[in-house]
């Protein structure tokens with residue numbers, strides 16, 4: 449049963465044409481990888497979800513962009529009394545994942561929920577148990593028990609436990625902090641892990657040992673030759689969809705940016721935010737692609 453005061457919010461985006469909410473799910477990605485375009489299930493308009501996702505990243509207000517990565521966005525209501533403490537315990541909901549974002553609001557006046565911060569921990573991870581206090585904004589205006597709305601977003605354990613997803617989440621966080629150097633390192637490592645895992649599994653055969661495949665991928669097939677030669681060859685022979693040219697080029701650019709960065713400590717002089725953002729979105733798509741093709745797309 450859904451508690452109307454405590455529920456997971458729908459994850460999706462609005463169709464630019466008919467404005468209906470389209471849920472994020474693997475089906476969207478599968479259709480995109482097969483044909484580069486996805487039809488809106490309501491008005492049938494063809495949508496470029498890569499571009500929609502890219503636009504979405506700049507326009508989210510409450511941390512919704514994390515839902516692209518499988519993070520959950522949740523709504524809850526609580527009552528807080530004036531001058532009283534309230535312990536908000538999200539341990540059960542968040543589980544072994546972690547909280548990315550939280551917002552409290554008493555929309556219609558009343559007490560203002562203030563957060564107690566006793567010790568500032570040496571960590572950017574938000575606590576799952578939060579002590580709130582019902583402040584009276586204006587001592588001359590009496591207030592009573594107040595309904596407070598809470599929005600929060602958390603990364604579930606499935607995202608945290610998967611290293612490539614954990615790193616691409618880190619890359620998105622760094623993008624929002626304008627820390628583009630860190631973003632490039634995290635996104636590039638996330639793709640490298642997903643790509644290595646993909647080729648290790650897809651090349652697996654009884655005739656060649658796992659160690660030989662590992663050595664081949666490490667010493668004989670560079671990152672870009674895996675993308676430019678190995679992947680299209682296997683896609684043709686094994687009849688799975690190929691990554692589109694734009695995503696492939698973004699991954700190769702990301703790799704070049706990463707190599708320059710680790711050698712020089714800085715991004716190339718001609719870098720710009722839009723190019724880096726393309727690389728971030730394409731990294732997410734590539735990780736989804738490698739996972740979905742292994743699942744049998």
Ligand SMILES: [Zn+2]
Pocket residue numbers: 463464465466467468488489490491492493
């Ligand atoms: Zn539509």
